[in-house]
Amino acid sequence: MNVSGESSYQEEGLLGNSTWGYSYYHQNYTLPPPLLPDKTSTSKPAACEQVHIAVEVFLILGIISLLENILVITAIVKNKNLHSPMYFFVCSLAVADMLVSVSNAWETIIIYLLNNRQLVVEDHFIRQMDNVFDSMICISVVASMCSLLAIAVDRYVTIFYALRYHNIMTVRRAGCIIGGIWTFCTGCGIIFIVYSDTTPVIICLVSMFFAMLLIMASLYSHMFMLARSHVKRIAALPGYNSIHQRASMKGAITLTILLGIFIVCWAPFFLHLILMISCPRNLYCVCFMSHFNMYLILIMCNSVIDPLIYAFRSQEMRKTFKEIICCYSLRNACTNICALTAMIHCGPVNVGNYNITIHVKKGSGKYVSHVNVMQIGNFKQDLKGLTYGVKWDHIQILGGKDEGRQMIG
Structure with a gap:
């Protein structure tokens, strides 16, 4: 359809539709x-x-x-x-x-x-x-x-x-x-x-x-x-x-x-x-x-x-859009956090719009990471114990060295 006329190209009328063109x-x-x-x-x-x-x-x-x-x-x-x-x-x-x-x-x-x-x-x-x-x-x-x-x-x-x-x-x-x-x-x-x-x-x-x-x-x-x-x-x-x-x-x-x-x-x-x-x-x-x-x-x-x-x-649609987008953004942030904890022991990092400080300590053969997330705006998320509209300032990541880390509220 995009080609609506003749062409000097040897395959005349490439995608030049016989109806539209x-x-x-x-x-x-x-x-x-x-x-x-x-x-x-x-x-x-x-x-x-x-x-x-x-x-x-x-x-x-x-x-x-x-x-x-x-x-x-x-x-x-x-x-x-x-x-x-x-x-x-x-x-x-x-x-x-x-x-x-x-x-x-x-x-x-x-x-x-x-x-x-x-x-x-x-x-x-x-x-x-x-x-x-x-x-x-x-x-x-x-x-x-x-x-x-x-x-x-x-x-x-x-x-x-x-x-x-x-x-x-x-x-x-x-x-x-x-x-x-x-x-x-x-x-x-x-x-x-x-x-x-x-x-x-x-x-x-x-x-x-x-x-x-x-x-x-x-x-x-x-x-x-x-x-x-x-x-x-x-x-x-x-x-x-x-x-x-x-x-x-x-x-x-x-x-x-x-x-x-x-x-x-x-x-x-x-x-x-x-x-x-x-x-x-x-x-x-x-x-x-x-x-x-x-x-x-x-x-x-x-x-x-x-x-x-x-x-x-639609307010309901807007609300759902925000939930989907924020959930996706948070999931990516946590994935990045898990990757970073394997490489650094302590120090601030930026993941998306969040200022995150990661503290890693070793005990019983496992890494325990405490992640402080400074809230920007009125971020709302329903994530394992976190309720809609509740302000929060930190999450905790726990997990074994071999099995990966799991995020909890």
Whole structure:
């Protein structure tokens, strides 16, 4: 997908997809692949020259997105307070974001290897690889749309059927919905590979995008126009929980932000597909399509931004993120401490953000290490007897010379 035009390279159209790059591949305007040196064509103005984006940009965004979305999935799995249908749908969205970033990053690596002759394969195999990557993009966008729609429906039920929500939207039902979403998306990806040379595939994908926007707009209109009056009606009912209602509205607002970012980041890509079909030879259309790599960067940015929205909007997610990151940092610190105690007898060392003094004494054939850790900020960790929110200033490491050392609270 990254290569959306013809190339002077002998393997013409390297990873130039027959669907995404159709308009470029079949016209006189020569648009260079993104990872090759730009070659200005005299048939189009300089303003339409394709923007060169370094390989490192795709790789960095792909790695950041991968790590962020793994953190989101880990947080949802780890924290039982997040074991709800909405967050399971968020988990599905995170997987879709991960898929699109990883596929773009891998495609960039392969294009780079091909263009530098570090990887030599047959032309037909290159086409098949390109179809697979573009199929992953197709699966990702459909999964993102379906996951956003599922979250919207979940918020709608939460607001308008608050008293029956747990009967309507059960965890099992949410799991079935997610399974159906990914089965449907996989089917779309297979169809895309089989019929990648046909225009109806693009029309179908664009139609799904606008259909999703129409349904979401209808849900939002109903949700926000009637939410206030609905809250007033059920406020007088026994068992009403105003905190729960405010949380539901906050979830709906979070979804609105997610949807807005999704539209901003994906709209240029879908406009690109529309122009490929409607005006493939128009100079202005070609000029817009020549910046295809910028639209891919926007798509990857969407995958990077989504986890930040979760962290900014959800206190529970923020708390879990901190716990995971701090736990990982502390584990690394303790590993470094254990290594250092084998080499030094006494003296201050710096491990991460902590000023640690290690005192080693020998007795009964064992090393006993007392490690003083000066707390920085309000570090919170639940670690073998340490409770959340309790300030602490030292840990103790005990262990045999042969069996290693064990950290205790």
